[in-house]
Amino acid sequence: MDFIAKTLAKTATWFLRMFQNIFALILIGTCGYMLHEFAKFGFRPPQEVVVPMLFSCIALVISFFSLLAICCLPYILQLIAAFFDFMVLSGYIACAVLLDKNYHSDDTKNQLWVWLVSIRRFNNETSLREKRSAGLVKLLVALVILQILLFFATTLLSFYLAMLKGEKVYERAAEREIEYEESEEMSRSGRDVREVKHVYRGA
Secondary structure, three states: OHHHHHHHHHHHHHHHHHHHHHHHHHHHHHHHHHHHHHHHOOOOOOHHHHHHHHHHHHHHHHHHHHHHHHHOOOHHHHHHHHHHHHHHHHHHHHHHHHOHHHOOOOHHHOHHHHHHHHHHHHOOOOOOOHHHHHHHHHHHHHHHHHHHHHHHHHHHHHHHHHHHHHHHHHHHHHHHHHHHHHHHHHHHHHHHHHHHHHHHHHO
16 A cells, blocks of 8 residues: 555646746746846846746756655755755745735736837837737746645655655664574574583583
8 A cells, every 4th residue: 555655646746846946947948038028128137037936947956856856866965855845845935925916916016018019118129029018927836836835745745755665664673683692692693502502511
């Protein structure tokens, strides 16, 4: 039963990791485009774009490390992978808080949309790209929320897999201790027999 549970947990974690990587790449592309727009028109990029970009880059590295942890890393590194998951989860929660003014269904009320359109208007651009900017803002917000859900799930699964490995480590340690005690007992018995024979021959 434990084997089936462990296999299912590993499979689920593997699929979630793949989606984490895909969404992180899309987030990097989305944030990268926005950063390019702000830099192009000489404006300082807002935290609402910089922070998701940063944590998406970190998420790519963490997800790759955690994919290795699923297959072959020992108990301690499994726990480290789970801790890293929790760190990235916290980062994406911070991103969601920073984006709190961009959850409106009306695009004109979303702060990022206003900025992206305004910088183009300020520089007398003929195309304000309002629809593109609206789509990018909604994509950014949606992917941040999805990453929160995915990293919450993988944090729990990583801790679960680490606990399973920990149980095996303790079981093996207990088995080695029993084997050692049995070998010591046999050694003592052997010494006692040899001493009895020695005494008998001396007599």
